[in-house]
Every structure is written in C-alpha cells, then in structure tokens.
Amino acid sequence: MTVQGTLPPTAGCRSTPVLKQRGQREVFCGLTGIIWLHRKMQDAFFLVVGSRTCAHLLQSAAGVMIFAEPRFGTAILEEGDLAGLKDANAELDREVARLLSRRPDIRQLFLVGSCPSEVIKLDLHRAAERLTQAYAPKVRVLNYSGSGIETTFTQGEDACLASMVPVLPATDARELLVVGALPDAVEDQMQRLLGDLGIGPVRILPARSITDETAVGPNTVFALTQPFLSDTCAALERRGAAHIAAPFPFGEEGTTAWLAAIAREFGVSDEIFAKVTKAPRARARKAIAQASEALCGKSVFFFPDSQLEIPLARFLTRECGMTAVEVGSPYVHDQIHGPDLELLPQGPTISEGQDVDLQLDRAREARADLTVCGLGLANPLEAEGLATKWAIELVFTPVHFYEQAGDLAGLFSRPVRRKALLKVAAE
Numbered sequence: 001m002t003v004q005g006t007l008p009p010t011a012g013c014r015s016t017p018v019l020k021q022r023g024q025r026e027v028f029c030g031l032t033g034i035i036w037l038h039r040k041m042q043d044a045f046f047l048v049v050g051s052r053t054c055a056h057l058l059q060s061a062a063g064v065m066i067f068a069e070p071r072f073g074t075a076i077l078e079e080g081d082l083a084g085l086k087d088a089n090a091e092l093d094r095e096v097a098r099l100l101s102r103r104p105d106i107r108q109l110f111l112v113g114s115c116p117s118e119v120i121k122l123d124l125h126r127a128a129e130r131l132t133q134a135y136a137p138k139v140r141v142l143n144y145s146g147s148g149i150e151t152t153f154t155q156g157e158d159a160c161l162a163s164m165v166p167v168l169p170a171t172d173a174r175e176l177l178v179v180g181a182l183p184d185a186v187e188d189q190m191q192r193l194l195g196d197l198g199i200g201p202v203r204i205l206p207a208r209s210i211t212d213e214t215a216v217g218p219n220t221v222f223a224l225t226q227p228f229l230s231d232t233c234a235a236l237e238r239r240g241a242a243h244i245a246a247p248f249p250f251g252e253e254g255t256t257a258w259l260a261a262i263a264r265e266f267g268v269s270d271e272i273f274a275k276v277t278k279a280p281r282a283r284a285r286k287a288i289a290q291a292s293e294a295l296c297g298k299s300v301f302f303f304p305d306s307q308l309e310i311p312l313a314r315f316l317t318r319e320c321g322m323t324a325v326e327v328g329s330p331y332v333h334d335q336i337h338g339p340d341l342e343l344l345p346q347g348p349t350i351s352e353g354q355d356v357d358l359q360l361d362r363a364r365e366a367r368a369d370l371t372v373c374g375l376g377l378a379n380p381l382e383a384e385g386l387a388t389k390w391a392i393e394l395v396f397t398p399v400h401f402y403e404q405a406g407d408l409a410g411l412f413s414r415p416v417r418r419k420a421l422l423k424v425a426a427e
Ligand code: SF4
Pocket: 029, 030, 031, 050, 051, 053, 054, 055, 057, 113, 114, 115, 116, 146, 147, 148, 149
C-alpha cells in the first residue's frame, strides 16, 4: 500500500548523527502523568508516596480541576520516616487500608514512587505485592516510579503502563492493541476509523476500566499513539506481542501513515483505505492550511521535554511549511522515532538529552521564530524577545488524528501571531 503524501524526503534524518548531551536538565518529573492518567482510568487511584513538595506539584497542576472525589493523593513521608525512625511500610499499609475502606469504587491502586521514597529506599514493589495479596481479587495494587531523579514528565505514563503489562490476561487471539492514554473523544474517533477499515476487535491500554477486555499474547500486534512509551513497548514485546512501527498520528500525514501501517498488517485493501480516509484527510488538510498560515516560512527550535518533539517537527516541517533548527528529545529510540525521523527533511540538529546552558546558547544564537520548551525556560526566553510554546500544553490538549490536526497547527501558530501583533503595536 502506497499512501499518497507520505513519501520520504530524498534525505531524511534517520541516519543523522545525534548530538548527545548529559548535564543539567529542566523538565517536570513523572508524577505529572497522573493528571491525565487519573481521568482516563476511571476505577484507578494513584497514591504518591512522597513529600509535601510532591503533593504541591499535583495540587497546583490539577487541584483546580477536581470537582468530584479525586482519584489521586499523596501519602506524605514525614521527617521521622525520612530519618528511618518509623516503619514507613506499616504507615503505608494503614493509609491504604483507610483509603480502600472509604473508597469501594477503587479497583486498581498505583503506589507511585517519588524522589524521597527512592532516597530512603522504600521498596514499593514489595509493598504492592503485599497489598495485592491482602486486597485481591477486588483491588489490584501495582507500583511505578514517577521520581524526578529517574523520569521526565511523560515517562510517568510509560512507567505506569509498563507496570500493567505483566499482569494483563493472556490471549492467543489475533488482536490490535492501541497503546497510549488519549482523551475519550479522540479515542472514540480512532475506534470509528479503525472500525470503518474493518479492523477489530481493538483493545486499548490503558483501558478505561479493569473489567475491559485488554489482554496480550503472541498474536497481539500493537501500535503506539505516544512516542514516549519505550518501556511499555519493550514489556509488550516480552509478552510476545509485535510492534507496528509507524509515524505518530499527528497531522494529516502522520495519521494517514499510522492508519496505513495498521491497515497493511490487517490486509485492508487500498480501495477501502482510500474510501474511509478520503473525507477526513481533506478536512484535516483544509484545517491545517487555515491554521498554519502564520507558520509558513518560519523556523522552530525544540528543547527536549515531552518526547513528542520528533513527530511534531515532522508535522511542522512537512505540513506547515516550517524549518527546524534543532529538534531536542529527552531520548531518541530508533524503533519508535525512526519512522518520523525518516520523514523529517535533513537540516536540523537532532539532539538527545540536555545540557541546558549549552542548549540555551544555541537557541539564543538561532533566535528561531518559535521555541518549544518547558515552562521553566519559556518566561526567560520570552523576556529575551523569543516566541515560545509550552511543551506541556501539547500533552494536555487533544492533538491526535485527523479532526484535531487544525488545532495542533493552531497551538503553534498562536504564539507566532501574538509575537507579530506585539511587534506591530510596538512600532
Ligand atoms: S517526585 Fe521529586 S521532582 Fe517530583 S515533585 Fe516529588 S520531590 Fe519534586
């Protein structure tokens, strides 16, 4: 199956040497993922075993959005715990017992490690095993780390999903598993497209509820919707599932290429594929053309933050007419990012990891029309006259698949337009 409009450039970036830097980095920790995961998994509770700092991070990121009973909380380690004067395990067991007796709706409990729990070497894996024995089969208790020592902010979702893979039921059925937490409305759109292509049943990880029939086995094939799920990808492969490599479903081209890779795997004919995708492709192209007017001919510089940088650079350069100066990503995995790198025209520096001062020097020298970076860098760079986009917004906003392609271009064009308006006003 050849998909029109997804031909690679004469020279893509897949074999471009990667600039690897290890130094001070400016990113949120993996606890941030709880903000979108708790909305997705409606019978889950995320119990962060951490400090007051961790509790404040979660409260300030999500507090204003809590209307009902929250599905996350923090078991705060006090000074006595940190000094090893108290039995933190006994206190954790007491907290969990209190929580589960008060909240019978909880079916999955995640114990989420933090910097303090790692520093005192609290073994949350053993705690999860102990608590599973106490509360199974009603409640499944798992653990993962969201600590800032180990994770950048999107790695929290990866660690969470990877922790679920070993306990998924086994199946021999040939099924498609779609992996990555998407807003429900976007997930429904995707399910409709796959259904219209005749592909099903489609299983989802993370499922909305523990009772959904998500299983895995040697005949499972899986597609990722997020480019930061490398540990989950490896865990699924250990269970015998096969990864469908594809560009990520951002923009018209990315969505078409992602669907085409799955359609090929399931033997969907070119005619059916063209029939199902024709109208939404046209809508997406039109929406992108409108929303990207301000981007055409402009340059973009990506700091490493969400691991979405490579697919987004592909979208901005190939569908919005931008030029990438540098595309930084916390990690570059050829298995996961390779198909997008292949489509990204040669030219930008591809960098992995961060030494923030050196990278700031490069960004200041480049003075790109748009700099995509974390919250901590955005304000200082704005003060220096650069237009910025907060990377975290790209994770909190629905941006996948055809119907969101215009909004995705709009997220980038707004700061560029605002900058142009401010310039006119100042003249
Ligand atoms: S896990 Fe670490 S980096 Fe994250 S809020 Fe807690 S102390 Fe801060």
